[in-house]
Amino acid sequence: MRIPVMEIFGPTIQGEGMVMGQKTMFVRTAGCDYSCSWCDSKFTWDGTGTSISRQPKEIVEELIQTGGAAFSHVTISGGNPALHKGIGELVELCHQQGWKVAVETQASIWQEWLTEIDDITLSPKPPSSGMKTDYIKLDLFIEKLQSANVSLKVVVFDQDDFTYAERLHLRYPTVPFFLQTGNEDTATTDDTQLVADLLQRYEQLIDYHVQSPIMNDAKVLPQLHTLVWGNKRGV
Numbered sequence: 001m002r003i004p005v006m007e008i009f010g011p012t013i014q015g016e017g018m019v020m021g022q023k024t025m026f027v028r029t030a031g032c033d034y035s036c037s038w039c040d041s042k043f044t045w046d047g048t049g050t051s052i053s054r055q056p057k058e059i060v061e062e063l064i065q066t067g068g069a070a071f072s073h074v075t076i077s078g079g080n081p082a083l084h085k086g087i088g089e090l091v092e093l094c095h096q097q098g099w100k101v102a103v104e105t106q107a108s109i110w111q112e113w114l115t116e117i118d119d120i121t122l123s124p125k126p127p128s129s130g131m132k133t134d135y136i137k138l139d140l141f142i143e144k145l146q147s148a149n150v151s152l153k154v155v156v157f158d159q160d161d162f163t164y165a166e167r168l169h170l171r172y173p174t175v176p177f178f179l180q181t182g183n184e185d186t187a188t189t190d191d192t193q194l195v196a197d198l199l200q201r202y203e204q205l206i207d208y209h210v211q212s213p214i215m216n217d218a219k220v221l222p223q224l225h226t227l228v229w230g231n232k233r234g235v
């Protein structure tokens with residue numbers, strides 16, 4: 001079954017969440033059922049990008065062509081990768097190659113192949129995104145992924161977002177929880193200014209984090225790739 005692919009890149013480092021620093025290839029799929037106000041990958045769903053429909057086998061071939069032997073981990077992101085049934089076959093082929101597979105999704109659409117993923121990041125969206133969390137669906141995700149290596153990652157822009165994150169962590173206290181700095185300017189090419197702003201936002205988020213008795217077991221992280229490469233695509 002074909003998968004609409006926006007870009008394949010790497011090897012680079014996973015710049016976010018539970019496996020930050022892991023060397024990985026990225027497969028970015030097209031299309032999203034959300035439209036977050038601050039999405040840093042809008043080109044996957046706003047009509048400004050182009051995707052190519054590919055068979056899982058062709059994706060594996062391109063991963064090898066691009067990354068050679070210098071990787072053992074593949075991250076599937078988007079858009080929302082969970083829109084695509086064909087990813088099940090891609091995951092199976094990656095495992096046959098001996099690669100581990102990670103997925104980034106907002107947990108709005110379930111796919112059975114999610115249970116085969118090695119590192120699952122669920123990233124429900126806080127109020128600043130303009131999106132509404134379907135908790136019935138999220139409960140189902142957490143239940144079905146009970147024995148999986150799963151984490152929750154919430155991007156925080158303001159106090160309201162932080163309160164949302166606290167509630168979420170209280171709802172799923174046993175799921176590893178990550179707070180992530182929000183990037184407000186996903187278009188700028190002024191890296192010096194961007195990094196200064198991002199570090200300030202990270203410091204602000206640390207302030208919220210350290211003062212919250214609810215977040216004692218949570219981890220607070222920046223988006224490492226934006227600190228290193230700014231808003232550059234394909235890194």
Ligand SMILES: C[S@@+](CC[C@H](N)C(=O)[O-])C[C@H]1O[C@@H](n2cnc3c(N)ncnc32)[C@H](O)[C@@H]1O
Pocket residue numbers: 032038039040041077078079080081104105106122123153155180181182183184186223
């Ligand atoms: C582009 S999304 C694609 C996967 C999936 N749609 C999701 O949102 O989880 C990958 C990650 O980037 C995060 N993200 C998107 N825009 C961001 C921004 N402006 N600042 C910080 N993180 C952002 C999302 O919250 C998500 O955790």
Ligand SMILES: Nc1nc2[nH]cc(C(=O)O)c2c(=O)[nH]1
Pocket residue numbers: 012013014015016026041077078104225235
């Ligand atoms: N280096 C790097 N790490 C990432 N972690 C999550 C990403 C994403 O866009 O989903 C991403 C990305 O685009 N690049």
Ligand code: SF4
Pocket residue numbers: 032033034035036039040041042044078079080106
């Ligand atoms: S869910 Fe993810 S890809 Fe979709 S709009 Fe939000 S941040 Fe962007």
Ligand SMILES: [Mg+2]
Pocket residue numbers: 040041
């Ligand atoms: Mg990104």
